[in-house]
Amino acid sequence: MKTGISLEEAQTLLLDLVEPAKECLVPLTRAVGRVLSQDIWSDINLPPFDKSPLDGYALQANDTIEVSSSHPVILDVIEEVRAGYTSLKQVTSGTAIKVLTGAPIPNGADVVIKFEDVNRKGNKLELFYPLKSGSNIICAGEDVGQGEIVAKKGTLLNPPLVGLLAAVGVDLVPLFSKLKIGIISTGDELIDPSDDLRSGKIYNSNFYSLSAYCSKLGAEAVSMGIVPDEKDAIVERISKALEDTDLVITTGGVSVGDYDIVPTALDHIGAETIFWKIDMKPGSPAIAAKYKNKLVIGLSGNPAAAFITFDLIVGPIIKRMMGFFQELPPRITATLADDFNKSSGQRRFLRGRLDNINGINYAKLTGKQSNGVLKSMVDCNILIDVPAGSGPLIVGQEVLAVVIDNY
């Protein structure tokens, strides 16, 4: 077991231990926000055929070589083709076929001229200037060629990519299975928000914030309830969660006090502790253990500490298990917009908000920074990374920050 390790070492240790979930085929209408388990190649050209981007006439550019407004050419309109249909006839010299927006280019034609730029009288068409072969034709495969890769394994499906898969005819998508994440809230002090608050008790918030986070990531949070500070009860609940879910998160019971018994319970189960305690504030008492091929991550019971360690450690694990190829949150530099008057003996993450003003990144603190305070998490979109041994921070100094996505 390692102890007092850096955040980066904790992330690496855990990412190396987990694998993407099993594959499954999912209807395209339910695929957004999930991750491709295979590369997707296109079986077709997109668009599948040369087509007209506008309402006009398809003809041969050769027929217009010497044409001018004083010497127009006159062509016979032999057919009309709408989007969704194909022409029965072929364009030859001296003829044209009317094409509507999206219609396939008839055989023999190599240019389209706009409706508004010709003179039509009965079946005769008058043209007044030379045309360049290929003009106003959307070529087959312009968007995606047959056999071309559309998206790689590990890609998160966003709305335009969902559309692109539809466009190349993929209606069932190979995805990594949806994760089930068991969340256990430990602590004699916890009661559910639907109950009445009694003396000495607090409402359980960690289950709600972390399960909302899981659902934002596209995973399913499974409530494993509130468990009292009793070893046997915690052992039983973690064991059940290990059976029912893919990843187990506990909150509370991980410090070194007399009743901090999640580590004891994990030992009792026979789980192998990967690390206990990370060199950062808040969230230092986090523990990670492995039982068979599943992970249990024990987070601090303090709401902000639990949320921040979820952001920095659990989020990346979930993304790796979802099959997403970008697990770690991006890092940026920014100019501090507030003073922070405390020294930081330990490496510390401050809750802040990134604002880009005239191209400059400013990092503003979002409020009180205590371990228990949740309010300053609400508008937080960066965690400012303050190195161990830093003195007070002052407005205008450059800081490093981790970008988190609370929405």
Next chain:
Amino acid sequence: MKTGISLEEAQTLLLDLVEPAKECLVPLTRAVGRVLSQDIWSDINLPPFDKSPLDGYALQANDTIEVSSSHPVILDVIEEVRAGYTSLKQVTSGTAIKVLTGAPIPNGADVVIKFEDVNRKGNKLELFYPLKSGSNIICAGEDVGQGEIVAKKGTLLNPPLVGLLAAVGVDLVPLFSKLKIGIISTGDELIDPSDDLRSGKIYNSNFYSLSAYCSKLGAEAVSMGIVPDEKDAIVERISKALEDTDLVITTGGVSVGDYDIVPTALDHIGAETIFWKIDMKPGSPAIAAKYKNKLVIGLSGNPAAAFITFDLIVGPIIKRMMGFFQELPPRITATLADDFNKSSGQRRFLRGRLDNINGINYAKLTGKQSNGVLKSMVDCNILIDVPAGSGPLIVGQEVLAVVIDNY
């Protein structure tokens, strides 16, 4: 009816016409990503009582005034309190109560000293230095005070806010109702991706990309199917969608060609056209009409044009109807990282990607910019706003862009 109006005028006209949906009460576990329909005030202090942030001893600072390592004070430990319980006894001069992390501060005590910083022998406690009243106490209401506002009407619920609502005991949340958005795909050329591609046909992608977008916004997309280019069929389908859903989106059939018949169908229904055609590319043929108190927005059938007008016009309407107080996408300035060799007679939106490198915003083009091309939407997170009458754009010039969120 207005025609050829600016994007901004189109946005304003439509935002002024719609109202937030009805209110409903939703369990907190299903509230993330939705919008508060009322201000939320806290009925309690958070935390509800003064508590200890660590394992230690609660006592009176007065007992430690003249204490030093050579003249320690000795106190009687009279009780132990864990998180979730309250002390039965009171701290008086000469006594201390052992408190575990999260335990309420016993009456009479005004300071907590860390477990590691004292000498304990039996029930006796030895202290070696003076303590400052108030140290190591988390005060009741430190996070949120009783009667304080927690979140305002119109706020989107992110995971930490869900946690904060739980922490103040809100288990049923007043939200704006989930929107139902009817999506009609018009065009004789369309077939569903689950069908075989036939000559002259293309796969319907707009329904899939736009419904994924709706679900990303927290709205429910209702498929109203593919409708052929026949006025009566379109009239019937729009009428049905107006009955069944809160907002109706059509794609295709809005240009000026012989078979662009959505405007004709809207006229036939008796809908009042708000505008037809916006001065921008792609997406210029968009139409908006009102029937009774519902809107129908007709978008271009070209996939990229449909998506971009959805981003710029439909997204803000959905956000207003969801009750969200920030409807319009933010705008930024950036430095162009690619050449764009075409002149833009009309105002034009180019698909790009914003990258912040060393604090500088760079706008990179994501690929082909034709109306029909979807691939360049996939990595797009900005739409570069090119004014009408612009010549070719060159690397390094400053551009304005609208930030869109494809994930």
